[in-house]
Amino acid sequence: MTSSVSPRRAVRLGLALALGGSLLGLTATRQTGLVHTVNILLDSVLTDAQKRLPENALRTLRAADGLEVTTFATEPMLQNPTNMDIDERGRVWITEAYNYRPAITGNPTTAAGDRILILEDTNGDGKADIRKVWYQGPELNAPLGIFVMGRKAIVSQSPYVWLFEDTDGDDKADKKTVIFQGIEGDQHDHGMHTFVFGPDGKLYFNFGNEGKQLLDASGAPVKDPDGDPIVATNKGKYKQGMVFRCDPDFKNVEVLANNFRNPFEVAVDSYGTVWQSDNDDDGNKGVRINYVLEGGNYGYKDEMTGANWSAKRTNIEPEIPRRHWHLNDPGVVPNLLQTGSGSPTGLLVYEGNLLPEVYRNELLHCEPGHNVVRSYPAKKAGAGYSASIENLLKNEGDSWFRPADVCVAPDGSILVADWYDPGVGGHQAGDQTRGRVYRVAPPKRPYTAPSYTYADPEGAVLALMSPNMSVRFKAWNALTSLGDKAVPVLERYWRTSQNPRSRARAFWVLAKLKGRPYIDEAIKDTNPDIRVTGLRAARQTGGDVIGYVRQLANDPAPEVRRECLIALRHRTEPEAAELWTTLAAAYDGQDRWYLEALGISADRQWDSFFAAYLRKNADPIASAAGRDIVWRARTDAAVPFLARLATDESTDLNSRLRYFRAFDFQSGKAKSEALVKMLDGKSAPQINRLALLHLDQAFVGSNPVAKTALKKMLAGLEGSEYLEMESRYGLPEENPKLLKLALSPPDDNLGRNAMSQLLQQKGSGLVQNVLNGKDENQIRKALNALRFVGMKESLELLQSVALDKKYTKSVRQLATRNLGQSFAGEDRILALLREGKIDKDYIPYAVQGVANAWRKAISKEATTYLGGATVAGKPLPKVEDLVALRGDVKNGVKLFAQNCAICHQVNGQGADFGPKLSEIGSKLPKEAQYMAILYPSAGISFGFEGWEIQMKDGSTVVGIVSSKTETDVDVRFPGGGSQRLKTSQIKSMKQQADSMMPAGLHENMSNQDLADLVEYLVSLKKK
Structure with a gap:
């Protein structure tokens, strides 16, 4: 008898026997560990090309204890998956991105466009054996989101959101409708992302900081419930990335939160709590997970000016990961968890029962930057949450594993879409042909899709409890269509289920069908999560929100009081201010989540809310809680208290910096008067400086007291501190001091900046005087300060010296070299070389000056003027x-x-x-x-x-x-x-x-x- 065992299989069997004989009889955990060890050893006999083969996809993948990972599909069945969904039949839908960023990657494209695939396991072996192309079209270019709704699917691809539909049931989309458009970030990872279905029957979605605006199908701006257009601007209502909610017909769009960088996917649990991750600027270890506090600002850019997180500001955070999100600023919601570096993608809340307990009701999240799928077990912490990290699926040897999305199948198992690439997107794609889908489940669990009788209330409610989103979507629509027929079954789950999340799902349908009677019950429930859900439902159904807040304003659970505050936002009833004051009295001076909820609640009504608060708290700064509320407030009435805190000499200055920073979030006459009052000549220099920094620039220029104080302060400052203040206010009378700093700076960067500021303030005449002088040392200092500036004046000054024979040879050499040290200077050097205006003896210095030009063509052309043979650039190695x-x-x-x-x-x-x-x-x-x-x-x-x-x-x-x-x-x-x-x-x-x-x-x-x-x-x- 001959054996047909492959060499690779023989190596695996040999290693297994060497490590302890047959796997038979070992526990599942020991088998998994042994196989994993074998796979690692196998790496030593595989080439890199062999390691990338589909049959080796599992060799370094490690599932958590009690779970196994299997391949559901690999290339050539799919390639470059960006997003995934699983329908009620267990079929896997994939959006592909073969045509990803060709203008940057240089990769080939297909004129037919990208595809939406359906992958199906028809024989129950847990592997897809049928692939259908549901849609392919030239307008599809790396779509980033798909949500399947029976024969329909919402597909997200900036600048559009489309509703695709299969009208005849042949598993091919034949109708396409524009839902939203005008979203910027076309072919950009920071544009529109996917839609998900909430327990309230609404749709949730988000876009990154390239999205910028939302237009409807007709091209008109989409407006929020306040009537304001949804558009991101530096100083407007909304900034950067946003998360949204809308009705299933795409009407009544709400911005739930803003000022994210690039939230990839939103997740909603059965109570209606919203979560998402967010990516940082690469390399700053600021990747974060967020609980989305409705109405919140999440701090990627400065709330008032739109300045980047790296810009200088008072009370700046010492750690870059915190600084990245402006976490010391009033009005910024804290992060649930900061996970360091990474490239976060797909996210969900797992509300199934198949996975081990540690993953149930928790966030599951793809982190392709670290080749891992994680869970973030969350615990309530005051009005917010804290979280930790548990790995679910980790690749411990193949950095090409790039999990792009994670979804829950109808049977409760987890499927993971793998982009599989040497890079992590970010406008790069090193491989176009590969892509995988993995299944994670307890060992030996077959892949199944339970069937439900949606036309029957019992079957439809049972389907509503599914961990799979498409099943729940179909169940929701069936139950709302059944109407009164569904109520008895829904009531049974609502009133008798031992699972509070099942109760919440049944409640949401009842609340939407019948309203107040069930909301009244929820508000009085013993479970605070259900009370929160009841209040959320009241807001959505137009219930007696003020009445419910009145009932819950003294609730013992901080998360319930937090939700009361959110419910009061933009409520104009007379009682709203008094209720806010009652809720403010419960703030403990430590819970930042609660403090930000107070701020969100008072938005646009700080004057009336804070006035009501002062009627019960005449001296708010007597307590830590009151000091925080003053710090967070946005009203003139808070300014006197803020000034007292900022100038309280019994507290060290570092502790008071937060109050000076708070002035940046105030506006109006009261702020200016309070800060000018600090400039009375009696305050310490650092207080004068802080007061000036937080006055509006235009005010300082027009107010004699402020301007006098500024001049006095500038007289006592040196170096970077001086330049920071002078650059802010730009007093021309300071030009001589700027020149002195430019000529004798502590470092080159400071000298260049001082020279740049001097030229901006029309100080070129002072520089010309130095260049016309006889002190060659001063002349050289001026030439060095000019070299990186790149302004028209700086180039003209450098050129005048480079071409003027009255200067010494060494000075002209320096000027010629420095002329090419800026972008505009590079062009000037080439122009002079082409025109033959640079003397032959100085050409080597001109070429040296542009040798490190960013534009390689500049340096290459410049070398041709040397007159000698040049060596052509080497071909790029493979x-x-x-x-x-x-x-x-x-x-x-x-x-x-x-x-x-x-x-x-x-x-x-x-x-x-x-x-x-x-x-x-x-x-x-x-x-x-x-x-x-x-x-x-x-x-x-x-x-x-x-x-x-x-x-x-x-x-x-x-x-x-x-x-x-x-x-x-x-x-x-x-x-x-x-x-x-x-x-x-x-x-x-x-x-x-x-x-x-x-x-x-x-x-x-x-x-x-x-x-x-x-x-x-x-x-x-x-x-």
């Missing part, structure tokens, strides 16, 4: 050849310092310009690292795009815009320098198509050097 090389980490450290540290930081070392790379090895494998080096424009990290800024004076500034407000634009430059520009002096801003990272690094490095550099980069992982 990624597969580089991956095959073994690198040396120690040499990679040296190469990084020489070539990369001018723009990137690792563990705080290097220049803060491009993305931080301290954990880049956890995010990108070798293949993606090489792609980033060889083709930098193919994967520009969001937030690190280059901008060309044309100034009104004709000069050009190019860099990364780190912050933008109505008055200022902060720009960062390679090397870590920065410059603040006034928007009033900017003519236009244009985003660059190419990366700010120079191409052609390979030209000065051998293939082995590249391998050493990448070996070091992949070693930089989360500890």
